Amino acid sequence: MNAPAPSAPVPVAEVSQLLAPRSVAVIGASEDQTKFGGRLYRMLIKHGYAGTIYPVNPGRESLFGIKTVPSVSATPEAPDMVVMALPRAKVKDEIAAAAARGARGGIIITAKFSDAGPEGAALEAEIVEIARAHGMRLIGPNCLGIISPANRVVLCSSPALDVDALPVGPIGFVSQSGALMATIFDRALEMGVGFSHCVSVGNQADLELCDFVEYLIEDPRTRVICTYIEGIKDPRRFAELARRAREAGKPWLAVKAGRTDAGSRAAFSHTASIAGSHAVLASVCRDENITMLDDTGTMITLAAALARHPDARVETVAVLTTSGGGGALAADAISSGGLKMADFAPATRAALDEHYSPGQGLNPVDFGGRKFDDAADVSKVTAEIVAADPNTDALLYAITTAPMMERLADQLAAGMTDDQGQSRKPAFWVMQPGRAADRARAVLRERGIAFTNHTGEAIDALVAWHARSGFVPRTRPERPAGATVAAPAAGQYDEAASKAILAGYGVPVNESRLVRGADEAATAARELGYPVVMKIVSADIVHKSDVGGVAVGIADDAGAAACYRQIVDRARAAVPTARIDGVSVQTMASGKLEVIVGARRDAQFGPIVVVGAGGVLVELLSDRAIARAPIAAADARRMLESLSVWPVLSGYRGRALAVDAVVDAIVRVSWLAHDLGSQEFELDVNPLIVDVDRCVAVDARLRVGA
């Protein structure tokens, strides 16, 4: 329902100009602070916009001392930017007028376009067409504008902007939700965190999230990129930008709505974004080291810390606290999150022992355990000692109520800062009290130190940082020898046909014979070697087990012959109309573990491969790894390592299973997926039976085409 995507990405220079317009026409500007146009106009002036402002208001001579123009057509020059929050019915004409006047960009705040159904979507598409015909770019509709502290450009009406000054910071933020942009901006301000630019993209009718992300990658004032995402418009560009962000050394964080069905429905009703498969997007983000988070507060907390130490790896944490109880809870949270409490080096312990009572100079360090009650700067000294500890990757300050908290905060901040005023180590401050800590918070803000009031945000940020630290870029996949380049034609393939295709790609399948009589069954079984498996073959019977059409462990000729008759009889009884093609006699593979390998075409990211535990485990473990196809062996192996069933594969109890063989099978399936990738398709290899020396696909089904 969205307007058509732009044919090519918007050049960064163009976006740069939109975020730093030399002139802005505010349609509907007024002094009335109950109206959008009034509020936005005041904010633009209040925050010191340095360009030319054209308040558009036919009823007034001037507004706040600035001369008005009666219409956008009457501006003395073509404005770089036009902003409007008009009733929906008036938007098209106004955009047409602005485009005709030569405006370079427009922001449409008004909602109820593609977010409100087909009719709104059609109008939205029409407006985009008009603008593009004149080379005018659009932000929105259904957005809340932009806040660019770095450029002193505020084109946003939010009450969050009712502050004296906009702190400029190193975080760029692109949001599909306007309210969340303003809310996070405001919350961040309180946390001592500032932004370079915040952009709310709304329905992304023309300019979209990636256009701004690309700009932020190149913008020297931005060190960390934050995004709130409801749906991706151009998935391949998204992944490509992730690579560029990594190369630029800029961490990219994302909160994505729609990880559940309920959230996905809600996001759709918000900006009409088609969510796509969250699991696939999550796997792409993992592969590209875009850190996905559930919570916006955690995103800001992590972004602020990463801005100072974008390349640091975090696994071990030291806790400094004013409360033994607070320290214990922090230690619990850190350990539960899969991080480690830092084990201080001997020199660190010795240094702490000078200031702390016996047994108290340990991690967590509780200032209450200091040796001398009058040791005023023990907190500063402690922070210095711990920040210098070679075994500590990051610090967590768990601050509870304490006498003279502002002094404490100042000392701790001084202790973690080097002579150049730079932070020595990644650090998270958690200010747990209510207003008792307000003066301490002011001290931190003054020093430009970010904090959160919520332990959970700091812990979640640490956990996410730890996950980022293990990032390995994907290896370039190479087609393995013997993997056919021959995409099967559209159709529904039965087990034998599917396995034949797999075999053509070099995936091991068990041997089988199609037989049409009891004697033939016995002969085939004898040739294959006992025990064998027998399965009914009929295009009309999809669920073979349900009709008694599968038998396993057949041990001799008599059994094979009897089984043939039994299977055919049962199938006939269950589905009298079925055309029965015969019975498949197969070698019975034995193994220690069943694995499922699947592949399909994802609507957003194209061919993907999925691996998980099979058999009884499939229902017990939510065990699934997804990756874009094709995939290299090293990455296929990492997929297996991420499964909870990995301990069985890697042989925690005695012998390891044939991991390399499974990796090879995944790689080969991924190339089949790649070759099928231009069409809809779905492949299930279920199960792939894994033993200590080999693996073999014993059932499979492929569908190509819708």
Next chain:
Amino acid sequence: MNAPAPSAPVPVAEVSQLLAPRSVAVIGASEDQTKFGGRLYRMLIKHGYAGTIYPVNPGRESLFGIKTVPSVSATPEAPDMVVMALPRAKVKDEIAAAAARGARGGIIITAKFSDAGPEGAALEAEIVEIARAHGMRLIGPNCLGIISPANRVVLCSSPALDVDALPVGPIGFVSQSGALMATIFDRALEMGVGFSHCVSVGNQADLELCDFVEYLIEDPRTRVICTYIEGIKDPRRFAELARRAREAGKPWLAVKAGRTDAGSRAAFSHTASIAGSHAVLASVCRDENITMLDDTGTMITLAAALARHPDARVETVAVLTTSGGGGALAADAISSGGLKMADFAPATRAALDEHYSPGQGLNPVDFGGRKFDDAADVSKVTAEIVAADPNTDALLYAITTAPMMERLADQLAAGMTDDQGQSRKPAFWVMQPGRAADRARAVLRERGIAFTNHTGEAIDALVAWHARSGFVPRTRPERPAGATVAAPAAGQYDEAASKAILAGYGVPVNESRLVRGADEAATAARELGYPVVMKIVSADIVHKSDVGGVAVGIADDAGAAACYRQIVDRARAAVPTARIDGVSVQTMASGKLEVIVGARRDAQFGPIVVVGAGGVLVELLSDRAIARAPIAAADARRMLESLSVWPVLSGYRGRALAVDAVVDAIVRVSWLAHDLGSQEFELDVNPLIVDVDRCVAVDARLRVGA
């Protein structure tokens, strides 16, 4: 290292008096606000204490206009309470003097007693003895005193008390951490939440957590009980009080430090509390519906909501929001937490459709989707409609920045309140912005409505409430027929002996014969019926498999005889010095699932039984249910239902397994555990093999005594 536990629980009346003393002697009272005594003295006066104050200060005539006494011995009457934060060396003499003067209670703030090692512990014990000898009760040491808004008694020096007024609320709080008590008090104040009483119990040398919990259960001003716990002093009393709290209709919430090794070590170094097994305590809390939480903010958020609706059950949630993005993220969090987004009843939908654009009157309800921009009271009306929805258990207000937020908050609050000013439904308010929401927060505080600034706290509180809602009290266990009352003597029991004991309790074990020669092995095997299992029997060989001492699937006489020789040879080769008693020939049980049933004596809660998945699953699923022994069948069944392996037991794929038989085995093991309960012991039934019609223990080991 703690002082001896009191011989009997302290009567509630006595605790009540300590929290409402008629007179207080403040040792070290001064005007100096850098000193503990000075701060505490000022807070006591500031918050309107109505009793008599005796500032003890030999150097001053009067302090803040109140006449001093030179020493505690010189008070004109025996003070109800004496409070002190003296250097440790002076505490004993001062307690002795106060006790001699007839003081009823004392608070010792001073730390470094049992929390600092054996020498401090000895001094602490001595002090308790002196006090008790005079009938004086002690709070602390290593605590931060008490804050009792309900009694207007503040015996605490924390800067958190530097507020104009102490709001009185329905939450009682007992904390083993003083700093956390003050921090939570302060944070709660900001969240619009007040307390009846807050007590910090420190090292619990005399009065302990349960003394105050028992008081709160009986205190009519307390509706919800919150606790911060590092270690339980009297586990049985703890469990018994949980029952009484339930009977009184008062939810009990607990944050417990030490759920990980790191947290446990930190907690020990804080108040020298022995944590005990966290897993066992967690199971007791689940059994008694004490809601355990990881985070103190979540505890306060949940407590405030429960105080209004202590009996409500919560499973379905409606989200009301000012932001489509915020609503989508809330829906994601609710679904991920195992709750359901409420599916509005037709009448609710119809009512919302009057005010919202088509497709917008759904859960989550985004006020931005309203039909008429000028509908000023749409938020009030929405809250009324949704609060009346029969399919909605609880409301979540996800508030982001919006114009006129204070008006919005006021309307929403009005909408969820009935004519008597009572909240209609459990509701959680999440105020996501920073200072842009401060005026709205003030509106909520004014109306006595609690809020949190963190979505995560509200979600975690909802998840915990949902878990509370499913509570079923434990059934009284009854000894099943045929479960011997005969606790085995101390000793290490081998497989056969352990199984014999199990069989005596009616637990099914597989049949076995001890044989001492190859021919005898074949005869025994034939009599038992093939296939059989054979295992070496030697007290000197603990890990039978490791020496090749186990063989399975022996199919005939020749195999049995050969296997006998092989097993004995292998065992001799591996452990030449081992005394070999023979070989155990056993029926080979087959089944679909292996389960482990264990039992042991927990240091805190006595005999317990543990159930989990066995075999390959044991390493893949963190699958373990714990309960105090003995246990009734209904509760044993609930243990099984809580395991991730339950789908296999209950037959998600075809036939269910013999759940009743497993339940019976657990019950019988639990009675054995009960009968052994006065001693140290450890029993492992591993595995119990479960089939569709029966289960059977095929290996077991019991140790009785240390």
